Structures are given as C-alpha cells and as structure tokens.
Amino acid sequence: MRQDTEGLLVRLESDKDGILSIDRYGFIQGINPVMAAMLGYGASELEDKPVRLLLPDMDEDLQGDEWRAFFDSRIERHHDHLLEFVSAEGSLIRLDVQMFTGDGLQGGMTLLCRDMTLHLGAQESVFRQREQLSAIYTHATDAILLVDRRGYIENSNPVASELLGLSHRRDGPFFIDDVLRIKNHHDAWVYPFSQALIQERPVVVTDDIQLVLPGRSAIPVSVTASPVRDRSNRITGCVIVLRTTSESRRVSTRLSWHESHDPLTQLANRRQIENEIFRAIDHAHIDDTTHIFLYIDLHNFSVINETCGHGAGDELLRQLGRMLQEEMVNQDVVARIGNDEFAILLWDRQPEAVMDEAERILQRITAFSIPWRNRRLKVGASIGVELINADSTSEIDVLLSAGAACAAAKAAGRNKINYPSPERDSPSRASLSQWTVRISEALDENRFVVYCQPIVPVKAQRDTQHYEVLVRMVDPAGNIISPGKFIPVAETSGLIDDIDRWVFERLFTTLEALPSEVRTGYSFSVNLSGGTISDEKFRDYVVNRFAGSSLEPGLIQFEITETAAVSHFESALAFINALKAYGCAFSLDDFGSGQSSFNYLKQLPVDYLKIDGSFVRRMEVGEVEYSMVSTINHLAHIMGLATIAECVENQSQMALLEEIGVDYVQGFLISTPVPLNTLF
Numbered sequence: 001m002r003q004d005t006e007g008l009l010v011r012l013e014s015d016k017d018g019i020l021s022i023d024r025y026g027f028i029q030g031i032n033p034v035m036a037a038m039l040g041y042g043a044s045e046l047e048d049k050p051v052r053l054l055l056p057d058m059d060e061d062l063q064g065d066e067w068r069a070f071f072d073s074r075i076e077r078h079h080d081h082l083l084e085f086v087s088a089e090g091s092l093i094r095l096d097v098q099m100f101t102g103d104g105l106q107g108g109m110t111l112l113c114r115d116m117t118l119h120l121g122a123q124e125s126v127f128r129q130r131e132q133l134s135a136i137y138t139h140a141t142d143a144i145l146l147v148d149r150r151g152y153i154e155n156s157n158p159v160a161s162e163l164l165g166l167s168h169r170r171d172g173p174f175f176i177d178d179v180l181r182i183k184n185h186h187d188a189w190v191y192p193f194s195q196a197l198i199q200e201r202p203v204v205v206t207d208d209i210q211l212v213l214p215g216r217s218a219i220p221v222s223v224t225a226s227p228v229r230d231r232s233n234r235i236t237g238c239v240i241v242l243r244t245t246s247e248s249r250r251v252s253t254r255l256s257w258h259e260s261h262d263p264l265t266q267l268a269n270r271r272q273i274e275n276e277i278f279r280a281i282d283h284a285h286i287d288d289t290t291h292i293f294l295y296i297d298l299h300n301f302s303v304i305n306e307t308c309g310h311g312a313g314d315e316l317l318r319q320l321g322r323m324l325q326e327e328m329v330n331q332d333v334v335a336r337i338g339n340d341e342f343a344i345l346l347w348d349r350q351p352e353a354v355m356d357e358a359e360r361i362l363q364r365i366t367a368f369s370i371p372w373r374n375r376r377l378k379v380g381a382s383i384g385v386e387l388i389n390a391d392s393t394s395e396i397d398v399l400l401s402a403g404a405a406c407a408a409a410k411a412a413g414r415n416k417i418n419y420p421s422p423e424r425d426s427p428s429r430a431s432l433s434q435w436t437v438r439i440s441e442a443l444d445e446n447r448f449v450v451y452c453q454p455i456v457p458v459k460a461q462r463d464t465q466h467y468e469v470l471v472r473m474v475d476p477a478g479n480i481i482s483p484g485k486f487i488p489v490a491e492t493s494g495l496i497d498d499i500d501r502w503v504f505e506r507l508f509t510t511l512e513a514l515p516s517e518v519r520t521g522y523s524f525s526v527n528l529s530g531g532t533i534s535d536e537k538f539r540d541y542v543v544n545r546f547a548g549s550s551l552e553p554g555l556i557q558f559e560i561t562e563t564a565a566v567s568h569f570e571s572a573l574a575f576i577n578a579l580k581a582y583g584c585a586f587s588l589d590d591f592g593s594g595q596s597s598f599n600y601l602k603q604l605p606v607d608y609l610k611i612d613g614s615f616v617r618r619m620e621v622g623e624v625e626y627s628m629v630s631t632i633n634h635l636a637h638i639m640g641l642a643t644i645a646e647c648v649e650n651q652s653q654m655a656l657l658e659e660i661g662v663d664y665v666q667g668f669l670i671s672t673p674v675p676l677n678t679l680f
Helices: 005-009 033-039 064-077 117-139 158-163 192-199 247-260 270-287 301-308 310-326 351-367 395-411 432-444 483-493 496-513 536-547 562-567 569-580 598-603 613-618 623-638 651-660
Strands: 018-022 028-031 082-086 092-100 109-115 143-148 153-156 203-211 219-229 235-244 291-299 333-336 341-346 369-372 375-378 380-388 448-457 465-474 522-528 556-561 586-591 608-611 642-645
Touching (some): 018 033, 033 082, 033 092, 158 235, 192 203, 192 219, 270 341, 291 395, 301 375, 301 569, 310 333, 310 341, 310 369, 351 380, 380 395, 432 465, 432 496, 465 483, 496 522, 496 536, 496 556, 536 569, 556 562, 556 569, 562 569, 562 586, 613 623, 613 651
Parallel strands (some): 465 522, 556 586, 586 608
Antiparallel strands (some): 018 028, 018 109, 092 109, 143 153, 143 235, 203 219, 291 341, 333 341, 369 375, 448 465
C-alpha cells in the first residue's frame, strides 16, 4: 500500500528495514546501511545510480518519470508486495516493499524494504514437503482415499481411482460406503470409516476381508482408516489406505494407471485422451452437444532444455500441467501427448464460446512462468482448435485435424490460434484418418518404393555419385502416390518414424546385398524426422546395423532439417556423434526456413548445409532471396561446410548459384527422382 512521508519517519531508525530513496527521475538519492547490506553494496556505491540497476525486470528504455509506473504496476499486481532485486553478486533477492510518496519527496519515492529470504525459505521448505507428500501420494502402490467428516471422498490417488472405478465417473462427490464395499468371512459388511470416527483412533482390518466391486470378482484386501485432526484436535476427516493382498492385482492396477497417464506431469496421456475424445463423440451423437478440443504446441521449450537443463524443462512441464489442470471444470481433461505438446478437452461448451475458451488458455500459458536459478522461465504456444459435435467421426480424425490446425497456427507466428472454418474443414481434411489407415496398410504390406535424386557439384568433378534418398507410396492397384499426399499426414500422425525406419532398412539391405565393387563410388543421404532422431532405440538399431556390417564408411549419410535439429538439439547431437564414428556424413536440411541461432549451428558437427528450396526458387526475382542464399553460402564456407542448393529448376538459377559459389545443386534441372533399383 502506498503511504505518505509522515508514516515513513517513524521507521527511519529501524535496524530491520532497508530504505531506498529515489528522485523524480529514477536515480538513487539515498540508501541506509541495512538496504546496502541486503544488496551487498557499500552505502555510497549506489548514490546517483539509476534504480533500474537493481531491478532486473525494469525496462532500460524508460524515460522521465515512467519508472514510477513500474512500481505502481508491481504493487498493484502482487498483493504481497514482493519485488526481485539484483545483488552486487548478481543473485536475485526478494524483498517485501512498501512505497512512500508525498509532497515532501518532490515527485520522488522512498521504498521501505524487508528481506524475506528466511520467510520464503520456510515457505520453500513447506512447499518441498508438500511436493514430497504429493509424490508419495501419487506413486504409492496402495489405494489412498481422503474422506471428509461427513463421509464424502475429497480426493483419491491414481491407484484408488482405478481400483474403485472412479476415473471415468462424473457423478461425484462419492459417499465412501457407496464405493468402498467390504465384506468379512461371515459375509457381513465392514465399515472402517465409521469405526475410525466412532472410536476416534486408527482402525486396521486385515482378517479375511474382500472388496466387492460391481460386475467383477471380489478382491482380498486389508484396510487402515486413520482419523485426521485439526490444530484444535477435532476430527475433520479420515485417511483410508486400501491394500490388495494379491500382489498380481496390485501390479495390474498400477500398470493400468501408467498405461493411461504421463508419469512426469501425472496428466492423462495420448492413449487416454483418445479414449476421452471417443466418449465425447459418442456423447455428441446421443445428446447433440458440442465439445472443444485444443491441440497445444509449446514454443521455446527446447531452448529451455538446452540452456537450463532437462531438470528445468521437467519442472516447467509439471507446473504448467498443474496450472492447466486448475483451469478445468467438471469433466474437462488435460493431457500431455508429446514432449512439448498438450491437449485439452473442454466438455459441453457452446460453439460460439470457442474463441473465448482458446484465448483464455493461450493467455494463461503466455502469462505463466516459473523461477529457476535466478531466472524466470517462460514459454509461448500455438493452438489448433477442433469442435467435437454430431458431425465428428472418430477420435483419430479429431486428433489429426487439431494437430494440422496447430501446425498451421505455428506457421503463422508465435502465440497464434487456428480456429475451425469452412475452408479449413475441407473434404480432404476430413479424410485424414483414412490416409492414416492407408499409410499403415502400406507399411504392413511393404508398399513403398525407394527413389533417389542426384546431388551434383557445380564446378569441380566428384568421384562419388551422391543421391538423396526419397520415398514413394504405392496403392493396392500399383499406382505411385507422391510424397506430398502422404508425408504431411504421416508427420501429423507419428507414422513418419515408421517410414524413416522402413526407408533406412530397405536402403541398407539393398546396398549390403550388392558386391562391394558395384556399390563403390556411391553415397546416399537418408532423411530423418525429429521424432526418429529422438528415439534412442532407433539410434541403437542404426548403430548395430553398421557395427555388424561390412558396408564402406560414407556410403550412407543422413539429412536432418534445421527445425528438427534445433527442436531436438541434444538428441540430434547424440545421433550425429554416434554415427560419425561409422563414417556417416550429415546435412542440415532446409537451412534458412527455421529460426536457429548461430550458436546452435556451431555446436552441430554437420558436413553440409542444404539451402532451403523456397529461397532458391525465387532468387531470380527476389533480392531478399538472393541475399539469403548468398549469406547462407558465405556462413557455411566460413565454418568449413559445403553447401547444397535444393529445387534448382532452370539455367538462370544455376548461373546465379555458380556466381555465388554454392558447392552442389539438386533439382529437376539435374534429374527427376529415379527408383533406387535402376542405378545398379
């Protein structure tokens, strides 16, 4: 609360409070010894210095008395008046701040500050204990129920929810005796909750009792019911611990929960959200209701992992998941469906509410941050929106459509939302699930063909014939299907990883079957998706194939897109380093299309930069595109990398590329892709 100068005079001599006086222009006029000691400065070191030196969140460009608005906004926003200051050592210190203004300060301000480190340390200790208890509660193999004094279940851990069938019921709150039905060997009902409340002490029941579940066989159990008391020693409820005495049953219950939940965030996983979407579609068909599905892809998450470590990334995901869960009501579901992807199913909403709901979630995500080692970690998000109604056909369609919408939102820029529209929901889009089925069948039936397109030097001759490996799908009638029709669906559905593995294995076995003198003089570059390079099993599989083969080093190379390399940086680095040991070269594909930093490029030990074809196609008519190609080529050569220009289609482009000094070219001007088996 802002106070006048008279209130400050009473506390000027305090040995507990720091005092900082600021003039009307935002410069420090005075500081008492307590404040200087808190910040680690000598009292005279800060006089006549701008106050922004002490405040990491204050904009350096503030002019005149704009600095006052900084304090006004922080005090209004934070009811506890906590502000973060930077000490002389560079660490962050949180101080409780009161502002004093008045005529006597001539437009300036005096801050009275108290160090909250010890208080916050105690809070942090309590928080850690709560987190530890939460972890025990969540990961316990026993079923745990928290029951209020009236007998209604307030909370249940995952094992209890699964065992008692509460996970999918939405008709709560549940009365304990209605769901916890226990009989003894005399076939009489046992009520441990009531016994604990009446006897006012823990009740343990272990002798030959069984849990009776509707439509299922009775399960041998043991039960402990312990009263919970408040500070006045009054009983406020009860904790019930239920243990299945059959070990196999306990294991299966736990496994059932793990099959439907993400272990890091404790949210539903992809399998579970598919089940929830299926229920929502069924509900929409029966009651003609509408539900809203949001597919969320986080921005900046990979950068946090790389710069702050995976511990920071994991903590951000946990806290973000909890925040999103708190935004849900009734039957709404939050799920983690990928490394940095979430999904939200909002039950029973009006179609006209879709924009408000999506904007609300986006605003909550963009405003969200967590403290981490003197930093605050933030992420952005792209959101794809899909309506579930009586026209919805399948959960796969909903997921694919929302995923494609999310990709479109991401392509439009940061923190964008892609909404349903007649143009977006075209007949071709509605058949995404049909394409998914067709791709799966083609994989099962080996209906893919490896094609190759040559990559040739612009000037110098090269002894080795180098090709990029491409793939075509074949329909049941034997017709070739272009990659533009099935690759986007495969990327959205996750089938691209299976296609990558198929292509690599087919190329490897084909080359391995050839006599060494026939395959000598060739090299083939295989494309890998972000999901594939992140799969440690695939990396081990490739390494083992090379380790057990006599193929010549350099015969097989790999291409990874710039976007995939940055988004999965550590995985890409590990994959490249593992395969470099077997003589494999690497190309960074589509360079210039993403937003990677020079620092990332320096850390990736690649051999080639492939200049994105969108620049090459327009370099004849666009000065910007020409400059991009020239700049990328120059940057690559400084770093000792060779360059490859994609999508070269005419002699004008070829002449410009030769003028710039690009090393290799690829495109229809050189050759159309040809089947692999025609090369030998």
